[in-house]
Amino acid sequence: MSTTTEAVPGGATTEVAKGRKAPLSEGARAERRLGWLLCAPAVIVMIGVTAYPVGYAVYLSLLRDNLELPNAVKFIGLSNYGAVLSSPYWWQALKVTVIITVISVAFTLVLGMLLALLMHRTLFGRGTVRTAALIPYGIVTVAAAYGWQYAWTPGQGYLSALFNNAAPLTTEYKALAVIILAEIWKTTPFMALLLLAGLSLVPEDLLKAAKVDGATAWQRFTKITLPLMKPAILVALLFRTLDSFRIFDNIYILTGGTNNTGSVSILGYDNLFNALNLGIGSAISILIFICVAIIAFLFIRGFGASAPGSNLGNR
């Protein structure tokens, strides 16, 4: 996160940096104190609920701690990690999670871009389109997932009937396809809204000038709009990728993780609540955390100067 930390005290705060050697005035010191005071409650809650439990999970992951055997708690070093990493379940779940993430993010990027263009440019009914698009964004994932499940149940669902009484939720790859479909339907509007933000920053004059110069709509989109939207696209991709990587609700309702459709989150949940194994569950938690950290790190390297948050302090 170093890029964000460095970039923030730019702009408005440079004067402070220059005058840092001089003793702070009474007013500046009061401002400092107030700043810390106002942030303290938020920081305490965020650390208390995330940093501390993650530290505790690291500790738990080094123990043999099974809720069924409360007297057998014992320090066993990295054995839990060894057990998880040598288990086919972990790699299967990771594979499923990566498949779902890559496919659904790719589709939501393209569809989200189309939806963003429509929300930005449509000649009439803009409010109606935006309102309609917000429904999948706002709907409770569990509620929508039940809709998809029943729609694909043979003898009961319209989609199943449409496809010759298909029962896609009973086989691995078709079930994954349904999960990905549910995920795309739910998250495309969010992607579109993030892209809409970038789209509104593209200067209208520039597009008009290019049009006058004879650029086609496609050329204007690829040569002007896309390059200018790069920061917004990267932010949207980062958020959607990490969001998709933690997929849980849709799978829990649609298949419960049967037929090899469980994601890493489903695996972690099952290890805690079905196997009652705190040690292994914690090791899985930490491994997922590491995966997410790696994805975030790669994206943030890709951002360069346009890291999210870097312009928060000085705009």
Next chain:
Amino acid sequence: MAAVTTTPRQKIGWGTANFVVIALAMIPVLWLVSLSFKTPTAILDPSFIPASWTWSNYTQILSTTQFIRPLINSIGIGVISTFIAVVLASMAAYAVARLRFPGKGILIGMALLIAMFPAISLVTPLFSIERAIGLFNTWPGLIIPYIAFGLPLGIYTLSAFFREIPWELEKAAKVDGATPFQAFVRVIAPLAAPGMVTTAILVFLFCWNEFLFAISFTSTLAARTAPASIAYFSGSSQFTVPTGPIAAAAVVITIPIIIFVVFFQRRIVAGLTSGAVKG
């Protein structure tokens, strides 16, 4: 606006695109509505429009504590979490947008990290901690993590809104002898109210939607929220799948979202897009 003059062909093109989007967004919701009105025999008929209609799925779920109690939990937990998260986020966002103090970058980085945090990583340790300190299966047991996950969203959205506020007014208040804190409460907070409403909607939608913590940190009706309770619905006998009641419950928890979306479309779009560009 895209074009100076619009041809009928363009109108038809955009109109078709609008229609496709609205249809794709609405069909899955209408399917749930259709299921919720089907009689138990009609449920076994895959047609989109019910052959025979009934309110019985609704009367069934709304007459049982199995759903009413979780609905109350959902509203209570959502409102309390949202209120606290918005208050704490407003304080922090004011500081981020307005004050000079070291550590601002760390705060923003931390909020970003939490926004991207895999919730499952917290389930095992929080489950263990909550059981140890007696928060398991209570309202605060869900409210506290919801606040923590609502805060990053709140801090981003609100600091974006706060930067748009005319700060000369604050200076004027200070010249008139107000302390920075008074300037915040008396002058800025009222101006910031629209941004706070938007943020509150977004945080509430998050709490209303949340499922993983809701099934992990609750075990009875005492704190189980509505989405979690639906996953525990059982039929009138163990051999019937309660499709109708589940669909009705799904529709009931979707109604508040439709209301928010219809009445606050502009605000929600503004809130999500401002946070995205500037955060």
